[in-house]
Amino acid sequence: MKFSENWLRSHVPTNATRDELAATLTAIGLEVEGVEALGESLAGVVVARIVECAKHPEADKLQVCQVDAGNGTMLQIVCGAPNARPGLVAPLATIGTKIGDITIKAAKLRGVESNGMLCSAKELGLDADASGLLELPSDAPVGTPLADYLGLPDASFELKLTPNRADCFSVRGIAFDVAAACASHVTAFDAAPMPALNDATLPIELHAGADAPRFVGRVIEGVDAKVTTPVWMAERLRRSGVRPVSFLVDVTQYVMLELGQPMHAYDRDLLKGPVSVRVARAGETLKLLNGDTVELDPQFLVIADAGRAVGLAGIMGGEDTKVGAGTRNVFLEAAHFAPSAIIGRGRRFGLHTDAAHRFERGVDPELPRIAVEHATRLIVEIAGGAPGPVVEAVLPEHLPKPQSILLRRARLARVLGVRVDDAEVVRILTALGLSVEANGEGWNVAAPARRFDLAIEEDLVEEVARIHGYDAIPATLPGSGARLQAPSEERVGDGDARRQLVARDYLEAVNFAFVDAESLAQWQAGGGVPLANPLSADLGVMRSSLLPGLVAALARNAARQQPRVRLFELGKVFAMNASEAPIETSRIAAVACGSARGEQWGEKSRVVDFHDLKGDLDSLAALSNATLEYRQAAPSWGHPGRSAEVLRDGRSLGWIGQLHPRLQQTLGLDMEVVAFELDLESLLVRSIPVAIALSRFPSVRRDLAFVVADDVPWAAMEATVRRAAGAVLRQLRLFDRYAGRGVEPGFKSLAMGLILQEDSRTLTDREVEAVVAEVVAALQREHGAVIRG
Known part of the structure; x- marks a missing residue:
């Protein structure tokens, strides 16, 4: 919220200095983001009129102007502004005036005397516009100090308001807080009804129930729409961050900033039949004031006349009924809309308007009539016209009741x-x-x-x-003792999981929990949970997977000349629940691309693959003493031959593998990407450690090499070996895989080491051979594996 300091002081008299006022506002929760002083050093700057202009004899871009400064004599000023012309009223810095770091002196420019300087708004520190001289109204009194004419000095305050303080989106709303904090009072506001001078009305109808329970309108006939916005009004708008457009538009903006009630002015002659608030029809179109034509649906409210929508309720008016220079009859409208009917609607079309910003947070339902009366008074006083009676439609049962x-x-x-x-x-x-x-x-x-x-x-x-x-409230420590809770040994901490992956050369990423629905569609990862009020159109659903955001982060890094990227994330994913709130699940995911190891001389560079990532995942699982199983399976985003389902104790935890080449192409990735995503809680849960004695008896190792069909996975063979060997098998190590010369095509050779041990005695050769024989028989029976000769 941006506003003029002088405007605020007109509503709440206070002796507080500007700095004290800024500090007070911040102290009471209305954080001041910035204060821009205006017109602090304008002594010697007066209102002047250019009487004559002649071309400079020595410079094409300069003019020699004869200027009336109100002192009875003409001043000769050399000026290079493109808009300098006879009759123009502009600020004049007289000799001796200090503008910024420059003191104005009599001088010769290209041989021609100049006795002052005609100024732009930027040179005076009033605006950023430096395109030409600051043009003042033609009736501005020549010779008057500019500061007096423009109501200076002043300052532009900018507040950072929290969403719950919707009442402070107006100068008068802020005034109440200032009055309370500065022991002052808010001046009375003239809201006396303007008497009707004719019978001109437009019927008003409400068809949106609780979404629009109040609508106030008034016809004003015979308005001079070409009248110039008064300087005092235009300056208050500028200092509040609003550039004046035309008087009828400026009035509605002025009332909104002063009272907090958004308004709209229609050309009465372009409206047909009764005005109503209703739900938009599916496929209905509306051309907005910004020139965009939008297609509506029943989620929107519209202002309509007899046969069409003429405005997007609470957001923006329509192009077809806007006021212009030719407008003679005006229809003023002020309504109350429920926040739930406006929230997020404008963002669907990329719109963020002052009206929507206020209605989304809540506007006083008692303001519409006051705003219409105030705007009527301003219009009649400045642009003339004869107002008709105020017409109000209201649904009392849907208005908030004071409690x-x-x-x-x-x-x-x-x-x-x-x-x-x-x-x-x-x-x-x-x-x-x-x-x-x-x-x-x-x-x-x-x-x-x-x-x-x-x-x-x-x-x-x-x-x-x-x-x-708050500084008047003593700071004391809480009297009750705090109980520290020891972390559970039945679960590995998130911090331990993070440190393990960092030790494996990963960096943690934190992505938005909101994603684009189109992104999830590319991954075929489920629809996600749609948001009723998204931050933007591309953050419209809650994510159903960590991988889309994580891979997008990887792609951004790769696009910035990072050849080796390794990222992980711990976060929530969301799924719809038909009967209750959406289900939240904690997940852990990692992605990697580029070389398996950082650049070095010790070994040949190679691209990271499935087995590198599997090793990282196994090291993570080791924190909870989990033994993971890998079963070949490929979701829609996974490579058909390089993906696996990850299981623990027969329960699926998630997926690991390489992204599908088609998805990589869609995402614009020109390198292979491997990734995993698992259920975090199931991965990190562990049994309470129990100390056991180490066996005092020696272990026995037997190495076996088998030839088996190439499509038989090692995980299946491992399960068979463990089942056949029984409790005496302490470790099983796969130490070689070979395919090529000496091995039949379509087959592979796998060499494994079996480490056998008993706790109560030394194993005999006969017992060892019996175990080995059972393993060989089981592998041959279940997988067709034979001992390699």
Whole structure:
């Protein structure tokens, strides 16, 4: 929210300096992001009129101007501004005036005398526009100090408001907080009804129920739309970050900034039949004021006349009924829309308007009539015209009802840790515009309709605390002792998992939990959970997988000349639940591309592959003493021959493998990418460690080499060996894989080491041979494996 300091002071008189005012606003929760001083050094700058212009004899881009500065004599000024012309009224810095670091002196420019300087807005520090002289209205009084004419000095304040303080999106809303904090009062506001001078009306109809429970309109006939916006209004708009457009448009902007009620002005002669608020029809189109034509659906509310939509309710008006220079009859509109009917709608079309920003957070439902009356008064006073009667349509049952909140004296003292005088509590709440009635326990407080954020007793405690001053509340440590909870040994900590992957040369990434629905569609990873109010159109659903965001981060790094990228992420994924809230699941994922190891001289470089990633995953599983099984399987995004389902104790944890070449091409990746994604809780759960004695008896190792069909996975053979060998098998190591000369095509040779041991005795050769024979027989029976000769 941006506003003029002088404008604010016109609503709340205070002796606080500018710096004190900025500090006070921040202290009460209205954070001041910036203060821009305006017109601090304009002594000697006056309003002047150019009477004559002649070409400079020695310079094509300069003009010699005769300027009337109101002192009875003409001043000769050499000027290079492209808009300098006879009759133009502009600021003139007279001799001796200091503009920035320059002091204006009489000088000769290319041989021609110049006795002052005609100024642009940028040179005066009033605006960023340096394209030409600052053009003032033609009726500006010549000779008047510019500061007096423009209401300077002034300052432009910019606040960073939290979403719950929608009432402060107006100068008058901020004034209540300043009045409370500075022990002042808010000046009375003239909202007296403007009398109707004719019978001109437009019928109003409400067809949107609770989404639009109030609509106020008024016809004003005979308006001069070509009238220039008054300087005082235009300057207040500029200092609030709004560039003046035309008077009728500027009036609605001015009222919105002053009161907080968005408004719209229609050309009455372009409206046909009754005006209504209704739900948009599927496929209905509307051309907006910005020139875009949008296709609507029933999620939108529209302002409509007899046969068409003429405005996107609460967001932007329509092009076909806008006011212009030829407008004579105006229809003013101010309505109340429920926040739920406006939230997120504009972002679907890439729109972020001041009106939507306010309606999304909540606007005082009592403001529409006041705003229409105020705008009517301004229009009639400045542009003339005859107003008709105010027409109001209202659905009382859907309007917010004021609720009384009990603020207990004892509760206030207990929460704040300090007792605030009753008189101070009453003063604070009353200055904020709340109705206060004392009772035995404390006070019954009724909040005005503009304060949507006040609903429970704690809200009132906060109001007292922030206005009384947080620095006035003593800082004391909590009296109760804190109990430290030891981490459970039945689960590996997330920090341990992170450190393990970092030790394996991965970097942690943190991605948005919101993704683009199109991205999930590319991965065929499920639809995700749609958001009712997304941050933007490309962050519209909650992710159903970590991999799309993680691979996108990998792609961005690879595109920036990073040949070797290894990333991991711990985070939540989300799935729809038909009957309850969406289901959240913790996952861990990693992605890698480029060389298996960093560049070095010790070994030949090779590309990272499935087995490198499998080794990293096995090291992670070792933290929880988990034995993982890998079963060939490929989801839609996985390479058909280089993917596996990961299991623990027969339960599926997730997937590991290489991305499908088609997906890599779609994502613009020109390198192979390997990845895994697993259920975090199932991976990190572990049994409580139990100490056991080491066997005092020697182990026996037997090495065996088998020839087996190439399509038989090692995981299946490993399971067979462990089952056949039984409890005496302590370790099983695969130490060689060979295919080529001496091995029949379509087959491979796998060499494994069996380490056997008993706890109570030394194994005999006969027992060892019996185990080996059982293993050989089981592998031949189940997989067709034969001992390699």
